[in-house]
Amino acid sequence: xxxxxxxxxxxTLGFFxxxxxxxxxxxxxxxxxxxxxxGQAPQQGEYLDLMLRDTLENWQWEFLQLMWxxxxxxxxx
Numbered sequence: 001x002x003x004x005x006x007x008x009x010x011x012t013l014g015f016f017x018x019x020x021x022x023x024x025x026x027x028x029x030x031x032x033x034x035x036x037x038x039g040q041a042p043q044q045g046e047y048l049d050l051m052l053r054d055t056l057e058n059w060q061w062e063f064l065q066l067m068w069x070x071x072x073x074x075x076x077x
Contacts, residue, residue: 020055027051
C-alpha cells in the first residue's frame, strides 16, 4: 500500500540514487585516468574532496536556479 500510494516518491528516489551513483562511478573512472596521465596513483581522499565539492556546487546552483524561478515568477508575474 505504501509503495503504491507514494509511487512517485519511490520512482524519483530511484532516479536520484541511480544518477548519484553513476555520477560518482564515472567521476572515479575519470579521476583514475587523469591520475594515470600524470603518473600518479589515485588517492581516495582527493577524489572524495573533488566529488563532494562538485556535487554540492551542482546542487547549490540547481537550488538557486529553482528559487529564482519560483520567487521571480511569483513576484514579477
